[in-house]
Structures are given as structure tokens and as C-alpha cells.
Amino acid sequence: MSPPISGLFAVQDVVDAGRGVIAISSLSQDTVVFKSEQPSAHVLFRQYRKEVCARCFSYDRGRTLPIRDNAIGKVFCTRECQSWWVEEQGRLGSEAWKQLHSFLQLKSKVITNAHGLPMLAAKPTRDEVQAAWDEAEDRAGSMRRELSSASQFKADKVLQRALQQSWSQAVDPDILSYLLSGILEYARHPEQWQTEVSDLAMDETPYRSIPDLKAQCDSFLQLTAITPVELLPSVTPQVCQTLINAASHNSFGIHSGSEDGDEYLGYGLYPEASYFNHSCRPNIAKRRVGSAWEFRAIRDIDIGEECCITYLGGDEKELTVVERRSRLKQFWGFESPPDIH
């Protein structure tokens, strides 16, 4: 499986836009067409770590949320949310988040945000991307070999040396969190993950710049060094690259309001909700409900019509047609005639 099955719509090929969601029954205005599951990978940006519930993504106008778990560096709006989170993550997940939190505390002086950097340089080419990941894979391989033959004392030294020497000193918590959440989901359901995530529209050159590419490869290496041994088989360049390539054209922004609010809190990958194409005159509105999404018809939709959302949020809706098209080209990789989409 990958595309969702529904009596209301089918996922089909559409002209010049890959697959899309086509109504297979008449949908009256306000029909809830689809509700998503939890994200397969997501990040809540570090700057909001005390303000956004790690389970349901609720945000209370910048107030620090009441339930704080210092071992993992996350907050929750209620004890119930905290218990759900612990249950969903399981022992391995909780352990991995603890390790990441300790690592970030240790490295607090070299924390950076590669995604926040302006796009000054050209995007890396496919060859540059391939070379960077090949190199990262080699380094990870030698680190694993050294680690598997080292005593506990020596293992700590190997990690320390690796962290000091091989990579840029920078540590990007947002990339690390996004990758770790996706790696954990992969470790929990490898086959389902493989079909759902790998089936998404992929951007093979998703990196904003060479420093961004390097930050992503470094994050993979850092996760190789710090995650529990049991999780290591899932910490691979393939899994990380799939997560990065998929996010570029499929991620949903997590905003503070139920629709597009003013605070951009993070983003998530929702594979089964990723088949809606863009239209500047959408007939479907999406709304975040906790950590999931609901898609609702905003007018009557006939059988055979394509169900489209808008990929543009907030101020972007006010852009001119030319500006919109350039934004869609830059961030979503497509050009569409304004009269069609």
C-alpha cells in the first residue's frame, strides 16, 4: 500500500503533476475528505522546545508548558500526552532521545541552524550530493568498526575523537531531531516505512547549499556516534537520504494556529496525506488537529474533479501570480500554468 484507500477519492496519475487525489463520489462542501495519522518524521524547532507539546504540538502563545521532562529536553501540555509519548517511543526511542539531549547539552556552544542560513550559493549537484554521502558512509563504517572492537573506555575515546576531528564542529539540533524521529519510525515499522516514505515524490537535490549538505551528512555521523547500539542498523545514509529527499517536496509546516498561524514551529512528513497537489484556487482546506491533519472540502466537488490544497501559506497567498509561481518552483520544484492549477 501507499496511497490511502477511500470511498471518497482515488489517487491517480494526473496530467503534468504526478499523482493527485481525484473525487470518486460527489463531495458536498464541508465533507471531511481525509484525516491523517501521526507524522512519519517531524521536527519541532529547538527554539520552541519549552513551548510546544512534543506529543500533540499544542502551543500556548509562547508560554512554557507545565510538564517538563529534563532527561529528554521536551515538554508536554498534560501528563496524558507525556504518557502517550513514552508509550509510542518505547524503551529504545526514549533512550535515543535521552542520548541526543545529552549530546546537545554537551555541544551547546557549537549549535547552529543550517536550514536557517540564507540561500547564498548554488544548490549542490547530484554528483556533489553523492560524493558527500559516500564519504559520510565511509566514515561511519570506520567508526562502527573501531567501536565494535573497543572497550567501553576506549569507545568513549573513539566517539570523542570522531566528534572533534572528522566533522565540522557544528551541531544542528533541528536536523538531528528530524532524522532521529524518522529513523525511529523506520526501526519500528521497516516494511511499512519503506513503502510509504520511499513512494513519495522525491527531490534528489534537496540541499540549499554545500554547508546545508555537509550539516545533514554530519548529523548522520553524529547520530551514528550517539544512538543506542540497537538502533544502529537503522542509522544508514539510505534512510537519512530518503527522509531528507522526501521532506523537500512533501513536508507540512507545523504552525501555531490550527491553519497557518504566525509562528512556524516545525515541519512533518505525512506520507498518506502527501498526494494532494497544489492549486491557487484550492477546493480543499487542510487543518491541523493536534499532530495530525484533516482535509475538508471548501466547496462542492464533482466526481472526477481533482482535490487540491494550496501549498502557499500566510502572506504567500497575497503574492502576485509571477511571485507565486517562482515560490512554487523554488520550494516545490514545479511550474504550473495558473489557469490549470
Ligand SMILES: C[S@@+](CC[C@H](N)C(=O)[O-])C[C@H]1O[C@@H](n2cnc3c(N)ncnc32)[C@H](O)[C@@H]1O
Ligand atoms: C506533496 S507532492 C503531491 C503528490 C505528487 N504529485 C506525487 O505524485 O507524489 C508535491 C509534488 O507534486 C507535484 N505537484 C503538486 N502540485 C502540482 C501542480 N499544481 N502542478 C505540477 N506539479 C505539482 C510537484 O512535483 C510537487 O513537488
